[in-house]
Structures are given as structure tokens and as C-alpha cells.
Amino acid sequence: MHNAAGATAPAPAGTVPPAPAAAETLLDVLRWHADRHGDRLHLRFLAGDEDVQPLTYRELLQGALEVAAGLQARGVVPDAKVAIMLPTSLDFFHAFFGVLLAGAVPVPIYPPVRRQQVEQLLRRQAASLDNAEAVMLITFAEAKPAARFLRAKARGVHDLMTVADLRGGTGGFTTVARRGSDLAFLQYTSGSTGSPKGVMLTHANLVANVRTLAVPCGLDGLRDTFVSWLPLYHDMGLIGAWLGSLFHGVPFVIMSPQRFLTRPERWLWAMHNYRATISAAPNFAYELCRTRIKEGDLRGLDLSSMRVLANGAEPVLPATLRGFQERFERFGLSRTVMRPVYGLAECSVGLAFPNVFREPRVDRIRRERFTVEGIAEPAAPDDATALEFVACGVPLPEHEMRVVDVTGRALPERRAGAIQFRGPSASQGYYRNAQATAALYDGTWLRTGDRGYLADGEIFIAGRDKDIIIRAGRNLHAPEIEAAAGEVRGIRKGCIAAFGLAGASGTERMVVLAETRATDPAILSRLADDVRKAIVAAIGEPPDKVVLTPPHVVLKTSSGKIRRADTRGLYERGEHLRGRPPAWIQMLRLYLSALRADLGAVGARLLGGR
Secondary structure, X not given: OOOOOOOXXXXXXXXXXXXXXXXXXXXXXHHHHHHHHOOOEXXXXXXXXXXXXXXXXXXXXXXXXXXXXXXXXXXXXXOOEEEEOOOOOHHHHHHHHHHHHOOOEEEEOOOOOOHHHHHHHHHXXXXXXXXXXXXXXXXXXXXXXXXHHHHHHOOOOOEEEOHHHHHOOOOOXXXXXXXXXXXXXXXXXXXXXXXXXXXXXXXXXXXXXHHHXXXXXXXXXXXXXXXXXXXXXXXXXXXXXHHHHHHHOOOEEEOOHHHHHHOOHHHHHHHHHOOOOEEEXXXXXXXXXXXXOOHHHHOXXXXXXXXXXXXXXXXXXXXXXXXXXXXXXHHOOOOOOEEEOEEOHHHOOEEEEOOOOOOOOEEEXXXXXXXXXXXXXXXXXXXXXXXXXXXXXXXXXXXXXXXXXXXXXXXXXXXXXXXXXXXXXXXXXXXXXXXHHHHHEEOOEEXXXXXEEEXXXXXXXXXXXXXXXXXXXXXXXXXXXXXXXXXXXXXXXXXXXXXXXXXXXXXXXXXXXXXXXXXXXXXXXXXXXXXXXXXXXXXXXXXXXXXXXXXXXXXXXXXXXXXXXXXXXXXXXXXXXXXXXXXXXXXXXXXXXXXXXXXXXXXXXXXXXX
16 A cells, blocks of 8 residues: 555656646646646646556646537537536546537536435435536446436426546537636535535636645645545535645646555555655544554654645534654654645635645634634633634635624624625626625625634634524533534534523523443433543533434535534434435335436327327
8 A cells, every 4th residue: 555656756857847827717727738748747636556657747738629529529519517527536537628629618526436425415416406407428338327306306408427428529629718807617515505506607717726735735736746635516625635736746646545445554655666745635624543553553654754734615613733742753744734724616726825834723712702702812821621723724815704783883803703705706696696695795805604713814714604503691612512522422422412492481401412332221311321421521511412313323524524404404304213224215205206216208298289
């Protein structure tokens, strides 16, 4: 596993041109690199321990042109929406740029690899495709049964194609002009509540975002290498990791999320083997590395080449930052490498980033003043009840952030409120969803849906608006409650949802729903007591109810975030008691649903022909 197959030394100094500063579109970026150094290696896909698949800039462009020609031959016109449901593979990269070259709009969606929740996942995907008005779905052979369900539910999808199908045509390619103001792609938010929303991002939005990422990271195609396992259907993996590397000419090394999740050490060994300097992941990934990797699997590891490990996309926990640093410092990890960041799909991906290389900053504040008054007053060093929040940096160049109260008035530093932003990376709104788009804007500012405060110009994230539990006049934060419960031995870490339920007195009841593999009633009773004690130790008061469930009940987004509101809905309907049916039953129900839809369509055509 530690073989650096395909690894090469960095390019000699002076051989890599600077990034394409004048580019207006993603197509400009790819063509610029293909024209100037087409034979230079763009990326390596680590398909297996001994299977490394390289791709140059010219090969990426050529493969994308073949896909684009296939799309045009099958009637895909400019601005049509084409969904891409592919696992991490070279096919994905060709498909994404192939759709762009054809003048169409790619819609990346999550492939059905999480079998335990496949039915609910595909129903949400069908809703996304229907909203996007997708005309084609590019997928892979193994997913075609699931894809047929999607086509049945999203009636505009008239073709299911693989990349091989599209590249097998004989037609020529007709160039389609694109401008910075044109829609580049739809990023469907993984969404913790309700139906997924398609974030509209133009070429100008994306180019502005990846261009500015160079400032806090110091990206340099001559010295940097980016290693990633992040999924390509999610903004952090697609834009921050891949497109950011593409723009700046940084060699990109990628493996599938499944390879990381089954053996987290593979990520670290890829950093070692390719002398990586930059990577990024959500907080849970660092927690996995801290707690799940065996010592024997780290022997000989060297992380001294790393300059930046960005931590974002979900709450950044101080305990994870400290624990990861403590475990991997002896493997050469500098104390200035960990970089808590903040972003959201509505700002393309990145919004705030520490602009200096330093140890992560953790703010300790008085719990009572914050939860009752919303004032982030520094706590005394010996205050064992202090709340801790992590600094996630300052706005990227040309971007602004502010914190406002319920009236929309900007608040001073160390006053908690709703976080808003504006800048060139800001989304144009949600596709075919005027109501959600109107709710996104507050004048020229965009609402993030997050709460936090500013201190010394840096943003501290306190949680999502909808994840605040208001009990007895105090604002309790779901991630802190879940983190405390996750420390209990026997509870599945990262598979816990804390939420509030309306009570008769107007205050909310705190419910904690946690997964466990235990089934013995005595063990379950002890675990519930241990969870209560852990939460009291963390926040000073107990939950009103602890509910223990079997695995795979707590709902998650495609990027692994807890869907608290939807999990609360399961609990209120009593569906948490039933657990998830086996994957084959879910697939059978999907097949029957698709068959009914097909028969209904045939019947409608027959009746219409009378």
C-alpha cells in the first residue's frame, strides 16, 4: 500500500507557466494549460494500491472533446442540463468538461454507493434531476438499474449514457462560445432539510473563487501537490480541490472516497508518497485518522512536506484539531499546517480562510453569556464550563462578511448573529426556485443560514440557524451535544442527531437520537445513561430524551452531514423504530415504482392517440 507507483519528482523550477490570470471561463483555463504545456501531468487517479492512472492536460481536453461531440450528436443543445452520476474516475473529468465544451450545463449528483439509504437517496436525486430539467444522465454500467428509476421519475431525462457510449460516436465537434456570465453548472446542495436546491454558479463565479484561493494558500504550480479523496459531486472536492488545482497548475492526486473510508491511512500515505503540500477534508476525516488508524499502519510515514490541511464543510471541533496534531506531530506534521476554513455552495465553495500560517486559534468564551445574551466574552483560563469556537479566518480577497441581528442591523465584534456575505463568487440564486432565491438575499448581501461572531476580523461559526435548540432561554448548539454523545464507548461517532421539539411551555425539549450496534436491553440502558452524563458534562444540562437506534437510521447528506430536521421527522413519525430495510428491498421498491411510472406513461400515450 505504501508503494509510490507513478510518483515523480516535482517539475524543475521555471518550467511551469503562471496560472491563466486572464481566463473568463473554465474552458479558457483548460485550453490555456493544454496549449502551453499539454503533455504536463495534470492528475493521477489512484484506482488501487498498484493502479495509478495519469492524465495530462492535453488528454483531458481530447477526452472531453470526444464526449462533447457525442453529446452534440445525440441532440444536446447549448444550455441544456446534463446530469453526471459517476464515481471518482477519469471518466468523471472527461464528462464534466465534455458537457461544458458542448455548451451544456453539468449537474453532478451522488452515485448510489451508500446502499443502506439507497431508496431515499435516489428519490432525492430524482427530485434534483426533475428540478434541473436534465435531458440526459451520464452514468456507469453498474448504476444503470438505479439510473432507470431516475429517468422514470425525472421525465425530462431521455437518455442514459456512459462515457464510452458518448466517445464511441463518429460525429464532429462544433465549438460553442461561452462567456463568464454564462451558467457553468448547477451544484445541488446536499441540504439537511427539504428538497435539494440547485445553486446557480457562473463561470465568472467559479474562476473568481479558485483564483482567490491562491492568496491564503500560497498556491504554486512549481512546488505544490494536492492530494484528495473528496467526492467530485460535492463543492469542496469539485471546486476547491480539483478546479482550484487545475487553475493554478498544481499537480492533483485523487482517490475515491470509498478507498479513504475503508482505510483512512491511504490518504496519509498518498501525502507521503507524492510529497504533497496541500489537502482538505471535513472534520470527520481528521477524526477518523486520529482514532481509527492502527499504529502499525503508520510506520515510516512522513508528513513533513505538508503546508496546508484545510478543515471545513462541517463544524470544526477543537478536540479534533488538538487530537490530530498530537497524534501526527511525530510524523513530521508542523503545528501551522491545520487550517480551519469556512465556505458554502452559495459562495462557490470558499469564503473565509486564515491568511497567516499559524497554529489554529480556539476562542474560549463564557458559556452563560453566550447562550443567553449572545455575547462572546472571553472566559477565564480556569473556567471549566467555557464554550470553545474555532477561528475560520478572514474573507477571501474581494469578498465581505458581516454578522447581523434579527432586524438585519450589522453587529459589532463578539456579538453573535446571522452571518451574511457578498463578493464575486456569490451564486445567482437557486435554479427554478424563486421563493428560495428571494429568501437568500438581504439587499446586496446573501444569507448563509449560519450563526457566529467576528473577533479581530475573523469569523467564528456557532452553528446553523435551524440547528439551535432554544431551551429555557438558552441557545444550545447541536454539534457540541452530538460531539459529547459521540465520545461514549458503544455509540457510533458521527451517527448522532440532536434536535429540539416544541414543548407546551414554549421552550424546546432536547432529543438526542444516537446509533449503536448494541441490542441487549441492559447495555442499552447503560449507554443511554452514559450519553446523558456526557452531555451534562459538556453543556451543563441533560437532554430531555435519549433515543438509541440501530445503525443507518440517522439521516445524512451526500457529503456526510447530519440531516437533523429530516431525522427529527423520522422520530416524530415513529419511523426510527423500524430501521432501514435491506438494500435489495429498497431497490425492488424503486424498480416497481419506475415500472409503474413507465406503464403510466405508455397508457397516457395510448389514450392520447385515440
